[in-house]
Amino acid sequence: MRKGEVMSSSSGTLFRVTTFGESHGRAVGAIVDGCPPRLPLSAADLQPQLDRRRPGQSPLTSARAEEDAVSILSGVDQGLTLGSPIALLIENTDTRPQDYASSAKGPRPSHADFTYRLKYGLSAQSGGGRASARETVARVAAGAVAEKFLHITHQVDIVAWVSAIGGIEAPAPSAHNFTRAQVDATAVRCPDPTAARQMSQAIVEAQKAGDSLGGIITCCCQNIPVGWGEPIFDKLDALLAQAMHSIPAVNGFEVGAGFSSARQRGPEHNDLFSAQSGRLVPTTNRDGGIQGGLSNGAPILFRVAFKPTASIAKEQQTVTYDGQPLSLKLTGRHDACVVPRAVPIVEAMAALVLADAALRA
Amino acid sequence: MRKGEVMSSSSGTLFRVTTFGESHGRAVGAIVDGCPPRLPLSAADLQPQLDRRRPGQSPLTSARAEEDAVSILSGVDQGLTLGSPIALLIENTDTRPQDYASSAKGPRPSHADFTYRLKYGLSAQSGGGRASARETVARVAAGAVAEKFLHITHQVDIVAWVSAIGGIEAPAPSAHNFTRAQVDATAVRCPDPTAARQMSQAIVEAQKAGDSLGGIITCCCQNIPVGWGEPIFDKLDALLAQAMHSIPAVNGFEVGAGFSSARQRGPEHNDLFSAQSGRLVPTTNRDGGIQGGLSNGAPILFRVAFKPTASIAKEQQTVTYDGQPLSLKLTGRHDACVVPRAVPIVEAMAALVLADAALRA
Amino acid sequence: MRKGEVMSSSSGTLFRVTTFGESHGRAVGAIVDGCPPRLPLSAADLQPQLDRRRPGQSPLTSARAEEDAVSILSGVDQGLTLGSPIALLIENTDTRPQDYASSAKGPRPSHADFTYRLKYGLSAQSGGGRASARETVARVAAGAVAEKFLHITHQVDIVAWVSAIGGIEAPAPSAHNFTRAQVDATAVRCPDPTAARQMSQAIVEAQKAGDSLGGIITCCCQNIPVGWGEPIFDKLDALLAQAMHSIPAVNGFEVGAGFSSARQRGPEHNDLFSAQSGRLVPTTNRDGGIQGGLSNGAPILFRVAFKPTASIAKEQQTVTYDGQPLSLKLTGRHDACVVPRAVPIVEAMAALVLADAALRA
């Protein structure tokens, strides 16, 4: 045993979540520790987001057949939370470890196989590892608890959508107040119908070609009171940045004007204040709703970049663990583009960060 | 007292740093709790990075005259660390709270004034607040301790540089192994001489116009062993994302190919492995040295976007705290572009994240 | 929602445990987050300690019929730990919330009813609360994981026993190296046969009288390497003191000579060193194996005081929540003395503290 082999699966300060479970083990789940008591909560509150993340929901997504039905094992009595830990369980029903035989000889490129094996001495490529995106089922379930709490106590509204896939970028919308129904109108979850059509087509073509695509998700959180977040290390955008980068395949995060603000001048960027019904509000939102690390009452707006799915059917020239040349063609059930299914994951991670900020605030 | 008023100024799990001090108070400083014993350390190890962050170091930077001389109050005896907390103190010598009178009536746009006042009931605009970039002096001092530890134990090498200012972007370098001397060859800290010249000129012009500019810093960390980071919530890129977004004025973070990976296809993005002297290494580095949240032995490469300085001399039409129209012209000593001085801050935050990862690994 | 209503059910820094589940809900369980990979582990390793804690194991204990069979839902594959969170589940099969009707009107004396109700707005008296000793099932399961880890990596041996019940105190043993088999030779778990007989009789009489008894458990941890623990706030005895006081009904903790050291003089108390096979060892153990907060290689020896069971059948004159006189006779299935069944709980909490200390050390 070396210390370095230990891994932590917990996040949050007061509203804490711990996820557990391997992709090809018995079950995945989460413990939500720190949810306040006396909130109405049932499995029916959690299932819709799990269904949005579920494989097999459209022809664009992986064919793994998982019901992903969630059970609440503790922390709720007679439809109300008790304040005690909420244990959430989702059983795995369609595991196929045998699909991973081809990758047992060498590390899959741009995957966690290589680093897991060197750190933990374990094969993550069995699909049984924690690195699988199946771990995010538990995050979505826990995030739905956080969302329920935020909605009841502060009417917080969190909606994410796909704004780019491959090279196809949806035009900037005039407003960011989409509903989830609007987002779900297309299988790619892009509310711009023209872009959505092009994206769908691109995914289908990539799938046929054994190829994969990346993309960008935009997320908007409304009704956040002024003052959530901490001003030094735990700035609200810093915690969101960590949460989003903790999602598999994420390579970038930006808030408000983001990277484009690096090209702006002060007068172009600065959000001036005006008075509306006795309250000060910023008239523009280039800071994305966060100033000095604290929410300023404007919608919190951020974007998350996903790289293309690392698992591709196309042949790749890599090496075995012994350093011998290996021509790798991955089988198994993989999405050519994970971005549409990642929408509820982004919402879940945002909800977990905001619920913790609400309790700390 | 409401709970929400509390702020935390600590970061890290095993290698922990807490910063303290207000911009216009007696002193700023940091406690480094968790640095291993028996490492050679003296103030002379810390001063160079403080000097690189110091105001007044070039005509491009603020004229505040601070020596920023650091004292080590504890944790070091006879030139060696003791394993006990290292207290670092930097006195403030050139404070001018009176400069902030003009902004006492209304919140400065895109500053922390508004959110601080609503959350803490305090005026941050006196310059005495924690939101001032002066707080980063303490981070730079603590980061230099982390860097010394990383260098001695693992020969880790961290170098950041300016890759864009305003709209001027330096061409992508063929390699990322600059030295700090190469970076410091120009006052703007951009190792491309042509771009550096244009950037300098742009800053001088913005300064004259009472305007400000944003920019991008690229950072490369070399000699990181395989396996640093945690695979779920505390992925190494997630912790770096948080650390960078905790720096004032940062609006975006990306690792490896970052946002551009959203436009890539799998075969373009994937880092194939090859064998070199008996070890597997990725032949490209689009994942920026991190796979599945763990370092993969390749250089860790990331970019940080800074918005333009919020404090500008140009007149801004905003409102007072009472909602009355306010025409604001900010005086005081501000950098038209903070990005060159932020280079050692980015390095410091990277070092703090990596030192903690080293102890957890 | 007020913040104060939140409760935390987690403990530990690197080897972390979170328990969940209500006494009269569906299940209780624990997540062990931070257990190193590649350790052999199965449910069979955990069941013996759960059986030692189980109700109905002897005529001296509560008649609630729970099998307390533990399932491992995650974190173990092919008999080896994966390094990922280990989820442990124990279903509740014999719940009887109706038994608690009599205590719904007023708070049971010296119970958690009153404080829970005022803090959480919830009735803990339904037996559904977290205050029930049933929560300790989860600790025993998690502690058995910790014990396995400690045993494999360091041959650590943890054995606790009953040293006093009511006024009956077993004579101080000449050595503290009992085995669990020796401890379990009597139902009261006191290795002194004479005292054990008297204790058994005292419990039977108390039971008949509708009365209850307190007692003391002594615990000895062997083969702890020098240097576990932290020297300032997280001294090893401090962490053990917290862990033991977190067990329901515990009112006191002492290490080594404990309270009797307050009556000693320096030369009587001080543990002199001698050299044995090239290593320094203390020749006596009045410090209980811990000096300056760090283990010193001698057995860690501590004692834990339990108050008498608060739930008694004897009539008690108290008041309702409305302040009206209430004559309370508690029914339900309660132990007249919890101390024998608390032996594996003390061992479990010791193991959790030591496993965390091992990873931090």
Place this chain on the structure above:
Amino acid sequence: MRKGEVMSSSSGTLFRVTTFGESHGRAVGAIVDGCPPRLPLSAADLQPQLDRRRPGQSPLTSARAEEDAVSILSGVDQGLTLGSPIALLIENTDTRPQDYASSAKGPRPSHADFTYRLKYGLSAQSGGGRASARETVARVAAGAVAEKFLHITHQVDIVAWVSAIGGIEAPAPSAHNFTRAQVDATAVRCPDPTAARQMSQAIVEAQKAGDSLGGIITCCCQNIPVGWGEPIFDKLDALLAQAMHSIPAVNGFEVGAGFSSARQRGPEHNDLFSAQSGRLVPTTNRDGGIQGGLSNGAPILFRVAFKPTASIAKEQQTVTYDGQPLSLKLTGRHDACVVPRAVPIVEAMAALVLADAALRA
């Protein structure tokens, strides 16, 4: 570097304290991170408790001449806290590392020398280490901040006193509401005049004989609202137990009836409730103000056992680090009995725990 060498000097969840400084270094101090804003605070609020802990305050205590004057370096502006970290500094003025030459050859019995040296590879015996009771200066300063916060927001009143020294035990008082003035009426800080006289005499005699004495401190905390503490691992008594055991030389802790409750029967122990002015209150206080880990509104009452000072002038037969026989006679300035000076330390640690509980509640 091995990981085990790291030490943590921080404590608390929301109201956090980190202490720093070595006994024979430049200074000792603390950072209080998480103290709410807008509380009146000045060094004059902190100095009285530092003076009560100071050496040289009476003929019974060590002759080290330290003013222990505290400076507030940050976190306070115009007499009010800012919510930001409060840095407290106390310079060391009378250091004498040479006094420790005699113990350089072998570990002092029942000291931290042996364990520190094996863990950190450092000589703690130079007096420069963190194991010195001088570290508690910083706790007393930080505790005084916590006390100010508790007093202003909740009128919390914390008073500790000496209840036993050597074998001399003060009779149980009829009430526990002493003032600090009453406690300080005698140099031994025992409010019972007869016992105080005997204790003083015993200390003087021990001092002459080159011997030392242990003792017991009782502490009473009044006006604690119902519901502070957490019900599972962070029970209020558990956190107090940890805090008290983190004080050097502490070997035992008990709350309410404590160890004597192990000899009680249910009806003797249980605190019945009665109604007083519309509120339920326990009519007795055998649980020491804490039930189910949460404060119940009654005074919190606990006792702390201190072992005799380990540093004694009397000759001790021990061994050198090389295992050679060593006859050790310790010189230096040590208290024959630390218990009277530990009274403000116990109060400080209680205040730190309660302030954190107040913020979490």
